[in-house]
Amino acid sequence: MKILAGVVRHIILLTTGSLVLAPFIWMVSLSLKPPAELFSSSFTLLPEHWFAVENYTKALTAAPLPRFMLNGVIVCAAILLLQIIICAPAAYALAKIRFAxxxxxxxxxxxxxxxxxxxxxxPLLILCYWLGILNTYAALIFPFVVSPFGIFLLRQFFTSIPDDIIHAARLDGLSELSIVWRIMLPMSLPAVIAFSIVSVVSHWNDLFWPLLVVQTQDFMPPSLGIVTFANAEAGNDYGPLMAGATLVVAPLVICFFAAQRWFIDGLTAGSVK
Known part of the structure; x- marks a missing residue:
């Protein structure tokens, strides 16, 4: 029975994983094909005639994709830095300081x-208008500097750290903020990495908010910049479009695989004591 249960479990997991990966595999496949093969009646993952160089070259030149990705790096890095600066002390206070x-x-x-x-x-859009920050980096960053998920995740991890370490740090003369930055955060590195991945992926892929507050290509993040590949008259050029989408997704995939172990540890370590 154990062997049968294991086989069934693996079949379910493989089926679910295949369904999740199928759109990404198809996206990469389309980015390698010439226009004539995109709507071919025969199903093939690999193209009969490789068109990768043309598609990826057009993806990088038809629209300022490197600029969009640089905008994404600036916005995601600024949001993550400000979130950690704000969320870490808040999480520490909720985990280790008793107050009414x-x-x-x-x-x-x-x-x-x-x-x-x-x-x-x-209401955030109206507030950004009143502040005069529409169509700026500030409009993309400001609404996300406080993350309830970040406070919750770090608080759960901080709770699992023994109080004796905190008491010893106080006896050594460290202030509460010094304890946060010099002791709690280094000990909570898996949680910080897990939150960083969630934050970066969320804001790198966000289309809804940039669509409201950004009007020019100078500040477009990757998700909104990809839309510029659409051409109302000639239709969508799907080969370069898929190539651009692949280039946008690739950094996230690489970062996740590089930090996969810490990501899993960070999401699970604070769940049990």
Whole structure:
């Protein structure tokens, strides 16, 4: 029975994994094909005539894709840095400092996890208009500097760190902020890496918010920049479009595989004591 259960489990996992990977594999396949083969009636993953150089060259030149990716790096890095600066002390306070209303504030953080960002889009858009930051990097960064998920994840990890370490640091004369940056964060590196991957992937792929606040290519992130491959008159040039999408997704895939072990540890370590 154990062998049969293992076989069934692996079949389910392989089937689910194949369904998840199928769109990405098809995207890469289309990025290698010439236009004549894109809508061919015969199904083939590899092209009969390789058109990769042409597609990827056009993806990099037809629109300023390197500029879009640089914008994505700037925005994602700034958001992540500000999120860690804000979320780490907040998570430490909720995990290790006793004060009146702590549970109420933590409950508000949990409520924040349940609210989709799209619900707040209109008031945030009006606020950005009042501040005069539309069509700037600030408009792409400002709404995301506080992350309820980041506070929750780091708080759960900080809770698993023994209080004796905190008491020893206080006896050595460290301030509470010094404890956060010099002790808690280094000990919580898996959680920080896990949160970093979630944050970067979320904002690198975000299309909804940039579509509202960005009007010029100078500030377009990759997700919005890919849309510029569409041509209303000639239709979509799907080969370069898929090539551009592959180039945009590739950095995320590489980063995830490089930090996969820490990512899993960071999401699971704070769940049990």
């Amino acid at each position: 209303g702590r549970e109420v504030i933590f409950g508000m953080v949990l409520i924040g996890l349940l609210i989709p960002h799209q619900v707040l889009a209109l």
